[in-house]
Amino acid sequence: MDKSVPVVSKIFCSGAPTMLMIRRRPAVVNGGGFVVTDLSHSIVFIVDGCGTLGSKGELMVKDGEGEPILSISKKGGIVQALSTRNRWNGYSMDYQGKNKLVFSLTDPKSCTAQGAPVRVHVEPKRQCKKWDFEIGGSFADRDCTIVDCTRKIVAQMGKKGLMGGKDFYHVEVQSGYDQAFIIGVMAILDSIHGESTRC
Structure with a gap:
């Protein structure tokens, strides 16, 4: 099965x-x-930030051959400006370059929302009612975990040996879970924390 x-x-x-x-x-x-x-x-994925793409809040995940597979953008507008959370949308890209919304991630953007969980909603809706995935721990410390709505660990991030740090770390993705999706989430967290994908 x-x-x-x-x-x-x-x-x-x-x-x-x-x-x-x-x-x-x-x-x-x-x-x-x-x-x-x-x-x-072997290169599995390449993530380009706004330094390459030329616009803030835009990220691109490519496969090992350099073909775009996931386009990510930070939602803007007046509704977003008034919200206590930032919303990022991830779109899968087909061979014709068409985009289809596959997930959205919300993160707290104000001090009143600090400590609120970072949650991911998958499209189309699944069996989970409020959210599909939740991110806990500290991305900045390279110590965070992604769980599904049943609290099962999906992916875990950590430092890799003596070389570990902000520039080199690892993420272990459990069997059956979408690695491109997990790397898309890592790209958003990287941008939120003002690291390599941010302008």
Whole structure:
């Protein structure tokens, strides 16, 4: 029985837990962002931030061949300006360049909302009523966990050995979960915290 949980696509779901290594690119090289490799050092994903894309609040996740697979944008407008939360939308991209909303992430943006959980809603709606995934812990300390609405761990982030730090860390994605989606979430957290994808 297939136990995969695709968000972007089933092709990014693995039958076994997968360790992904994330290395930041300096902002002066290719506009920043980061590169994601597997344990054999093959490039699996490339994330471009606004230094490459040219506009704030815009992120792009590409596959190992450099083909765009996920476009992410921070929602703007007057309603967003009055809200206590920021909203980011992730769109899958097909071979014709068409975008389809696949998830949205909300994060607190004011001191009154500090401590409020960062939650992800998947489109189309699933069995969970209020939210599909929740992020806990500290991205800045490279110690955060993504759980589903049943509190099952989906992905866990940490520092990698002695080289670990802000520039080089890892995320372990559990079997059946969409790795492209997880990297999209990591890209948003990176931008929220003003790191490699931010202008």
